[in-house]
Amino acid sequence: MDCVYFDAGRCRSCSLMGTPYPSQLAEKEADCQTLLAAHRGIQWLPSIRSDESGFRNKAKMVIGGTAAEPTIGILDAAGEGVDLSGCNVCSPGLLAAFPAISAFISRAGLTPYSVPRRSGELKNIILTESPDGELMLRLVIRSDQLLARVRKNLPGLLADLPQLRVVSVNLHPEHKAVLEGEDEVVLTAESTLPMRVNDVTLHLRPQSFFQTNTDIAAALYRQGREWVDRVNPSSVWDLYCGVGGFALHSAAPGRDVTGIEFSAEAINSARLSAREAGLDRVRFEAGDATAFVLGSGGIPEAASGTEASGTGTSDGGPDLMIVNPPRRGIGSELCNWLEASDVQHLLYSSCNAKSLAKDLAAMPSFTAVEGRLLDMFPQTKHYEVMVLLERRAA
Structure with missing residues (x-):
């Protein structure tokens, strides 16, 4: 892709502008796999390509x-x-x-x-x-x-x-x-913008976050659903859930899903989506993800009337946890909690493979079994990477 603004020096936001797209993708794959080289057993699925132009929503x-x-x-x-x-x-x-x-x-x-x-x-x-x-x-x-x-x-x-x-x-x-x-x-x-992604309608309020590339977001959530359904957990926590993309795609009969997000606006949006879809076993709570996990056995006081039993494992944790944190990663406190917990599977979606690698190094009890790069941000060095981890056998 060529850009008259870039060529004229008026805008340099797209640092890879003019680089052939296959070369961009190969550079990102090499960077990602180098950063996660410690996980030698990981099976890398084919990267998800984006349109080169017109992709930003x-x-x-x-x-x-x-x-x-x-x-x-x-x-x-x-x-x-x-x-x-x-x-x-x-x-x-x-x-x-x-x-x-x-x-x-x-x-x-x-x-x-x-x-x-x-x-x-x-x-x-x-x-x-x-x-x-x-x-x-x-x-x-x-x-x-x-x-x-x-x-x-x-x-x-x-x-x-x-x-x-x-x-x-x-x-x-x-x-x-x-x-x-x-x-x-x-x-x-109207105060919300409906975002149809796959078979789920998300609701976006003015101050809510949503991925900037709709097609890649849809692929991200499809991959997440595929991994969750393969593991088939009875309970899922989706931390940093935003407007509920992963949580709503993880819903299934007999499965309890809890989404946690700091933004109250985003949580209101997610609750609306769950109500419209009739998902009474999917609930959302506004709060800090780490505080939610560390406090009260992970179960918030305002749990929408749901009993603590049936929401996770015996220590208050879920069978499977999803994390989609900001660029800084999930941090040492949450890593330490996960390392010591009974959580068996972790789905980690990251926009910064450096912080992902750092967090995984702090959780040696988990091993990465599958990974996938999704090119959310063509024309730049940024990308999204998803990893499915399972707890090592004792």
């Missing part, structure tokens, strides 16, 4: 320029806006929406925030597309001063983009390199 764009002529993209070294509204790693649906959003910014007089001058209001937009082509738009602004203007001009934007299902304003008053603030104001009747 989410665009996090900085707004620069002026209200009359806004830029949608990034900031240069001087803090001025660089327009990337034709970035071809974005899905066609995202690209088609940018002109209408730009016109809305101008029509509503939403003055872009200037980092060098610390003035203005509109900082970023976050635009997400569902598999059905619906959109969620989040406007990150400095204060609530623009709320009235946004509300007044919203009907025009909805007329221009009828595929917009959710529109919200995120309030981000601080001057620091953080994408968004804590407070969110939903402006549309």
Whole structure:
């Protein structure tokens, strides 16, 4: 894939841009297998390839320029806006929406925030597309001063983009390199974006996390389901569960599934999905994953009325645990707990093979039996890797 922005030196976010895709994938496979070389018995399944372009379902764009002529993209070294509204790693649906959003910014007089001058209001937009082509738009602004203007001009934007299902304003008053603030104001009747992934409908709220590559996310969850069903545990914990992708794909008759996620918004989304699917043995709780495991035998007090028995092994742990942590990994406390537990199988999905290797080294009682690389992020050195581990025989 070639990119005019990369060739012109305007954007270098895609560090592998211009490298033939087979070479990109081979480089990632070599990196992953080198980092996990200590697990010599692992069977590597064929890597899951991505489309080279149009794969991103989410665009996090900085707004620069002026209200009359806004830029949608990034900031240069001087803090001025660089327009990337034709970035071809974005899905066609995202690209088609940018002109209408730009016109809305101008029509509503939403003055872009200037980092060098610390003035203005509109900082970023976050635009997400569902598999059905619906959109969620989040406007990150400095204060609530623009709320009235946004509300007044919203009907025009909805007329221009009828595929917009959710529109919200995120309030981000601080001057620091953080994408968004804590407070969110939903402006549309709908507050969730349905994401159909395989045979599961996930619900995405404005502040919930979802993988940026829908096709690869679907493959990720299919692989997770295949491994879980092969092990056939009676109980599963899904830590760092997000909106419930792995947990909901792990549901099966006679199986108790518990998902834990720090974000209350994500948990509300996951509970909605479970209710709609009639999965009464899948429950979700908001909280810190490590604290959940270490406290109360792993069973939260607010366990939705479910008795502790039937949720896991005799020591409070599950038969199988799924972890999908942030780049830092699961950390020493959780590794130590797993090492000492009766958990028999671990499914570890990682966006950072370095932290994965470090965590696995801290759990010598587990051995990796199968692994798979999924190219979630073409044109960059990043990738997702999944590993199925089982406890070594005593």
